[in-house]
Amino acid sequence: xxxNVLDSNDFSTYHALEVQxxxxxxxxxxxxxxxxxxxxxxxxxxxxxxxxxxxxxxxTAGSTPFDIxxxxxxxxxxxxxxxxxxxxxxxxxxxxxxxxxxLGGARGALNRIAGGWEVTGFGRLTSGRPFTxxxxxxxxxxxNQSTANCTSCGRGDGTPFLDRPTGLIWYFDAAQRARxxxxxxxxxxxxGRNFFVxxxxxxxxxxxxxxxPVTERIKLxxxxxxxxLTNSVSFGAPTTDITSSTFGRIRSSTTSSSRKVQISAxxxx
Numbered sequence: 001x002x003x004n005v006l007d008s009n010d011f012s013t014y015h016a017l018e019v020q021x022x023x024x025x026x027x028x029x030x031x032x033x034x035x036x037x038x039x040x041x042x043x044x045x046x047x048x049x050x051x052x053x054x055x056x057x058x059x060t061a062g063s064t065p066f067d068i069x070x071x072x073x074x075x076x077x078x079x080x081x082x083x084x085x086x087x088x089x090x091x092x093x094x095x096x097x098x099x100x101x102x103l104g105g106a107r108g109a110l111n112r113i114a115g116g117w118e119v120t121g122f123g124r125l126t127s128g129r130p131f132t133x134x135x136x137x138x139x140x141x142x143x144n145q146s147t148a149n150c151t152s153c154g155r156g157d158g159t160p161f162l163d164r165p166t167g168l169i170w171y172f173d174a175a176q177r178a179r180x181x182x183x184x185x186x187x188x189x190x191x192g193r194n195f196f197v198x199x200x201x202x203x204x205x206x207x208x209x210x211x212x213p214v215t216e217r218i219k220l221x222x223x224x225x226x227x228x229l230t231n232s233v234s235f236g237a238p239t240t241d242i243t244s245s246t247f248g249r250i251r252s253s254t255t256s257s258s259r260k261v262q263i264s265a266x267x268x269x
Contacts, residue, residue, distance in 0.1 A: 006049065009071050012042030012078070028093030028100070036085045043071045045079035054144065057134035057241045061144040062193035073140075076130075076193040083127040083197070092119045112212050121206035121229075128198035129237070135182035135189055136243030147189030148180045148242050153196075160199050160235045160250060171199070171238035172248030180242045199235040201255060203228055221266040231259040 016038035023031050044063040054060030059079075066073040095101035097115015106114055132147055139146040158171045183189045209223035236253035239246045 009068075010042065010044045011071070011075075012040070014038065014040045025091065028095060029091070031088065031090035033088045034086070037083070038081070038085070039083065040078040040081040041075060042078045043074040057132075057136070057145045059131070059237070059240075061134075062132040062147075064144045066141050066144065066146075066188065073188060074193055076195070079129065079194065081130055081194070085124075085126045087122075087124045089122045090120065094118065116211035116213070118209050118211070119206065120209070121204065123204040124202070126201045128200050130194035130197050131237045131240055132193050133180065133191055133196060134241045136241050137182045139183050139185055140188050145241075146183055146187075147191045147193060147195070149183050149190045150181075150195075151179045153179055153191065155195060155197055158196060158238075158248075169235060169250040169252065170248055171235075171250050177242070177248050182242070198237045199250075201234045202230075202232050203234070203256060204230050204232070217269060219268040221268060222264075223266070224261060224263050226259060226261045228257055228259045232256065 016036055019035045021031075021033045023029065043065075046060065046063060053064045054062070055064065062074065062076070063079065064074075065071060093100075094117035096103050096117065097106050098104065098111045100115065103110065103114050133150075134145045135148040137146055138144075153176075157176055160169050160171055161173070162168075163170050205225075205227050206229045207223055207225045209221060212220040212222070214220055233254055234256040235250050236255050238248050238250045241247055
């Protein structure tokens, strides 16, 4: 049998600056750009009511209290914290065909070929999610591992790179890995929870469509939709246990998919 215990000892804070720029559709062009600079801190990043707590060195173990009498040991950037987030979407009607800037007097077959083109898209660029580096030992808790010690480490340390001899992707190089060590018995790691920031995330989706007037009432729409248009790779977090032989290695974990293009047709009537 099990027992769920709920208390009110967790706490969180959130501060942000949001900036938005909008252009309503005018002369065939509209766009939206939004930027958020934010900082989210908490002692636990999920609702524990119906959630099993993370243990050991799992990705959610940092939200499990290291010491139930001192929740500030867990107070750090939230698991979902994204310090910078830039999002944009746009619509651009190509200026060709009837009523447009160029070939505005086109009629018939010429207008069916030159007019009715439109490009739309969506893009997102964000900072990476924070993650905890674990010492591989239990020096302050028998439920979750302790965080590691580090000499001269910064939150911005690490970036995905290809290790050519092995053909694998790593996040921390050998020199960065050598700075990390386990705390002594009864000591808490100097890095704390969610100290490092993982790889950034980028995606861009776009569509090209063509509307062809068949009759006054019927229009044919041809379109091509591309997800991850630039075929960019966004990597996952690396192995986080310093005692593991693969610590600091991403290998091939990704949070993005490959570019996909879909061709479709739609009849409006």
